[in-house]
Amino acid sequence: MRKGKLAKLYTIAAAAALATTLVIPLAPQTAHADRGVVDLWKAIKPLTTIxxxxxxxxxxxxxxxxxxxxxxxxxxxxxxxxxxxxxxxxxxxxxxxxxxxxxxxxxxxxxxxxxxxxxxxxxxxxxxxxxxxxxxxxxxxxxxxxxxxxxxxxxxxxxxxxxxxxxxxxxxxxxxxxxxxxxxxxxxxxxxxxxxxxxxxxxxxxxxxxxxxxxxxxxxxxxxxxxxxxxxxxxxxxxxxxxxxxxxxxxxxxxxxxxxxxxxxxxxxxxxxxxxxxxxxxxxxxxxxxxxxxAFTFDDLAKETASQSGGEKVASELKKLQKDAEEVVAAYPSFAAVAKEAHEMLADVQKAQKDVQSSSLPEASKTDLLHRLDVKQAQLNKASAEALSLVTKVKPETNELVAGQTTKVTVSAYNGGQAKVSGVNLALNVPKGWQAKALSTTSFSSLSYNQTVKTTFEVTVPSDASLFQPYAAPAITADVSYSFAGSKATSHVTPADAVAVLPAFSMSLAPSATVLNTLKSQEPIPVKVTVKNYNPGAAKTNVSLQVPEGWSVEPKAAPLAFAAKGETKSVAFTVKASASVKPAPYTITAVASGDGKESRHGAQVIRYPHIGTTYFVQPASLAVQAFDLKVPEGLKVGYVSSGFDNIDQYLTQLGVNVTNLTAKDIESGDLGQYDTIVLGIRAYGFRPELTQSNARLLKYVENGGNLVVQYHKPEDNWKSELAPYPIKIGTPLIQWRVTDEDSKVTMLAPDHPLFNAPNKITEEDWNNWIQDRSAYNPAEWGKEYTTLISNGDPGEKEFTGTFLSAKYGKGTYTYSSLVWYREIPALVPGAIRMFVNMVSLKQ
Structure with missing residues (x-):
């Protein structure tokens, strides 16, 4: 079978996931893939160039x-x-x-x-x-x-x-x-x-x-x-x-x-x-x-080196490496032949490194040559393992650890090739302050075809270990070294998923952010604390809330007992602000304490098939923003989420009766029961039933409904005729947005209900916005719309199509490119007050 045809058998696997030789923080990978000749080629191709x-x-x-x-x-x-x-x-x-x-x-x-x-x-x-x-x-x-x-x-x-x-x-x-x-x-x-x-x-x-x-x-x-x-x-x-x-x-x-x-x-x-x-x-x-x-090849590098004083001997070694690389490639696709040639090249690289160090070449040249040879040695380590079909793994007993815990980690090497390797050594690498004790031998005289050697290590996490940092290098790795054909190679391996030190008691608060309406400051704030036990077995703790001075919380504390790791329990608290609470941001923090230990963090598990499992450890806290807010009683809103925002959750917290509309609701449900229907950002692009049922939405408005549409991109299946009167989004998109969150905003229609009921909107309400003002602003729109604001980045022409509203039949249609989905979760008072006004228009 020709090499090209043989390779096509591996096309799907190779295209789906091509392995890397490099250690990347939190990049789960087996040390050596098992996709045969494609991965072998990928490992040896880099040997041909410097x-x-x-x-x-x-x-x-x-x-x-x-x-x-x-x-x-x-x-x-x-x-x-x-x-x-x-x-x-x-x-x-x-x-x-x-x-x-x-x-x-x-x-x-x-x-x-x-x-x-x-x-x-x-x-x-x-x-x-x-x-x-x-x-x-x-x-x-x-x-x-x-x-x-x-x-x-x-x-x-x-x-x-x-x-x-x-x-x-x-x-x-x-x-x-x-x-x-x-x-x-x-x-x-x-x-x-x-x-x-x-x-x-x-x-x-x-x-x-x-x-x-x-x-x-x-x-x-x-x-x-x-x-x-x-x-x-x-x-x-x-x-x-x-x-x-x-x-x-x-x-x-x-x-x-x-x-x-x-x-x-x-x-x-x-x-x-x-x-x-x-x-x-x-x-x-x-x-x-x-x-x-x-210089692209070893021969090119040899010529440059030979021209320098003291470079003749090193140049000779570099020429030998050129021949070695050609022989490795010529041996492909024979695994055994490639392994033999790669190890001969590895020996020559190691000799060249010594010759460079002992040469009288200028220091800059020595530094450059040693760097390139180090890169080549790492590539040869990868090529060796691929050619020998050596599969190395490091498997923790658990990937979720807590400070002070003792666990087990197994390092293994499997030989899937026909050649025997010798002098196998299994080493486990742990952070400074951690302890790793091998429970059996770490050295093995040989490893033959279809055999596995392994060592289990007892690992102790120090009591003051830092909590997991998602961008740090992996906490636990392994090195498997071995000899073959006269030279020694090392395979470096990381666990398949992140090994994380997590809070002993991970806490999350619901809600994670909320509004304290200073018009009703004595209304209680219900806070639910969900606690997950990450201790390796049964555990007890007391959960309490740390609240601002002058605030009260009931109960003062709640004892929790867990029978096993992974068990989750919840505690309900009621928080009341002080009678004199002022408009300002406040923080409520959950604390789990007992046995001399204290946890104040939560661990958000992030898991998707294409990236595996990782974590986001952050303070277990609830952000509270206090300000004046009027919300009509009995307001009923239908929310069409695109999956890109959670504004519906915040509306519910504010006392709005929110229903998340399904495709069936949109296609055949009674839309007239809702005072307002809100479309989430880019909803037309991700809810195909919207385009098909757009006539129903417009009929809902015509009959007296209030429809609020958040921003879209042209590629979100947006067409001007989806709106009751045309709205064309500006392109290129990069030029139709306001990025300065502090930019001046002028209310062009200050008497419009959107700025007056139920909340009076003033210039103060445009303060303290985050990240952006607006994105993907309209460039053209029908004359029927009222342009509500003008706004632009400093020194640029202002946009007037950012916030558009029009009567249509008996109802109202509002299109807004303001970035509500960022402002509302950030508890920006003015954004929340205006959004409440938008969904209150029918009332």
């Missing part, structure tokens, strides 16, 4: 996936992706998580996407609530860098470049006015870093830590076919992968499910275009590829 490339972007999904797939999977280039933030400010197309919880999801999606294209992933953002965060859409790189902290972002990028040492750097976007400010900011600092990463006077403290300056050789920018330096043949079809690089890149993009990414492409030629921006090597107007004029 070149490296880096793609920089702002958010998860900014990576140039097709280009990265071509470089990494097609050319074997050591390829990295550096992404600034975690996507916390975006929307969620698979669930209701927003903010940091969404950032965790998008980070995991990015990690899984990076595994498919076999690239090394780094983030500039390091932790929850990091300065480099996704604060929402920005029109300015200056605003972005000011909010991130320009020195912080730049120092971290320079550090990544000096650590990874790419030959070629490619920012994902241009610095153009029509581009997201986050994208522009990354372009700005990436272009600047081309020279600064090589300047020892820039962030000299990094050099004291052991990093060395690094001069990137070329910097390219995205371009068009009409003006480019390099065209990347991303549409080229690879017989071994059974797909083109565009298709492989899109497989990675399908992992960005919370953003609805991924498209299906047919086979056929296509190209990515890039323009050379800066270079330290001689170039031509049109280049064959990114690496023209740059």
């Amino acid at each position: 070149a490296s490339a880096m793609n920089t972007g702002a958010h998860p999904d900014d990576e140039h996936s097709s280009m990265l797939a071509y470089l990494s999977l097609g050319r074997g280039v050591d390829t990295s992706s550096v992404i600034a933030n975690r996507g916390e400010g975006g929307q969620n197309e698979i669930g209701s998580e927003l903010g940091n919880a969404l950032g965790i999801i998008r980070t995991r999606e990015l990690q899984e996407a990076s595994k498919i294209t076999n690239i090394h992933l780094e983030n500039l953002s390091q932790k929850i609530d990091d300065p480099i965060f996704d604060f929402g859409f920005s029109k300015s790189p200056d605003e972005t860098l000011q909010k991130w902290g320009e020195d912080i972002a730049y120092e971290r990028l320079i550090r990544k470049i000096r650590t990874i040492r790419p030959d070629v750097v490619i920012p994902a976007f241009l610095n153009e006015p029509s581009t997201h400010g986050h994208h522009r900011a990354i372009n700005v600092i990436t272009v600047r870093a081309f020279k600064d990463a090589a300047d020892p006077n820039v962030f000299p403290e990094q050099l004291k830590e052991g990093l060395s300056p690094w001069q990137v050789k070329k910097l390219y920018l995205p371009a068009q076919e009409k003006d480019y330096s390099v065209s990347v043949p991303v549409g080229a079809y690879d017989e071994i992968y059974g797909a083109s690089y565009v298709q492989l890149g899109e497989e990675s993009r399908f992992m960005h499910k919370s953003q609805g990414m991924g498209r299906h492409y047919d086979e056929g030629p296509s190209f990515g275009y890039y323009k050379l921006d800066q270079s330290i090597v001689q170039t031509k107007a049109k280049e064959a590829d990114f690496f023209e004029g740059i």
